[in-house]
């Protein structure tokens with residue numbers, strides 16, 4: 001997705017293009033349309049996911065028609081509350097940046113610093129106010145801040161807000177804003193008390209979850225190898241000889257692929273077991289037992305067969321085939337790097353899998369390190385192999401009932 005598909009106007013898009021972002025991050029892609037639709041949302045996303053722009057951009061869009069109100073006539077249309085001064089300042093900088101081609105005015109107020117300049121700024125007229133709770137209530141008491149025209153209220157880092165003891169202040173601020181405002185709540189984690197707060201503020205909210213993926217990916221060192229499809233087995237053997245050690249799980253997409261790789265590794269004297277959906281439960285249990293008891297150190301599996309199975313704390317995960325569903329990548333690599341240990345994931349990408357890399361990187365919000373220094377590099381110009389359907393020798397084409405019954409599961 002591109003930013004220009006998100007219904008943002010030209011001055012905002014111009015500012016974004018100068019920030020040199022490739023495209024919206026996941027939290028932006030999911031939040032912006034909902035916010036523009038006037039929905040309340042509750043988002044679990046950490047700093048680093050692009051969450052500030054996820055609310056800043058639609059807020060600027062929604063207030064854009066007010067940009068030309070005379071300075072004195074300006075009324076605060078959006079209020080962002082932040083638990084810390086540093087975050088408030090950072091949010092203010094983001095708003096300044098994204099609004100630089102509009103006449104919308106942003107102001108930041110926070111404690112621990114002289115109050116007079118903040119009063120001056122408020123008197124000059126503000127469209128968007130970013131504030132820490134204590135100073136905001138202070139200025140409100142002094143009749144310097146008017147919250148009667150708030151259209152959108154954002155509570156950022158809600159979990160930290162509650163940990164810092166701001167619950168009563170936040171509740172007070174919510175009550176000072178109009179009843180029919182839009183409310184957006186962002187939190188890195190979602191403990192019960194945050195959910196309670198959200199329930200008391202948000203109306204029929206949509207829930208967006210981003211953070212678990214980035215947390216999982218954080219403790220895993222991820223490496224990507226571009227390699228021609230027929231050379232993947234050679235690359236795997238090369239890495240097993242030289243680089244990858246310890247307890248390893250190798251993921252393949254199909255059961256056929258699992259069987260083929262298992263045969264090759266056994267021939268090369270590796271200690272291997274495998275699981276996939278066409279193996280009996282007994283054989284799968286036996287394979288898992290061997291792996292857990294360390295009789296073998298390599299397990300080859302399909303995603304479906306490995307789902308829900310307690311195999312964690314691995315040294316390495318090999319994505320022999322890249323998954324087309326990005327969440328699957330996260331689940332796979334999440335099996336390593338637990339309990340403070342840094343694990344490693346090795347991903348093999350052939351020409352036809354290149355598109356998956358982009359969607360995976362977007363989901364995990366991380367660029368995967370590319371390793372070019374290996375014996376089987378992929379020509380960057382290599383095109384995916386196109387399989388031309390030969391058609392059935394039996395021209396009627398339809399499968400018989402008997403052949404349908406024989407159809408085996410591919411996973």
Ligand code: AMP
Pocket residue numbers: 021022023024025028046047048049050051052053
């Ligand atoms: P945040 O999660 O809001 O703290 O943002 C983290 C960093 O991501 C900030 O430095 C932003 O400038 C940057 N950022 C925000 N949106 C994008 C995007 N779409 N692409 C790349 N970087 C971004």
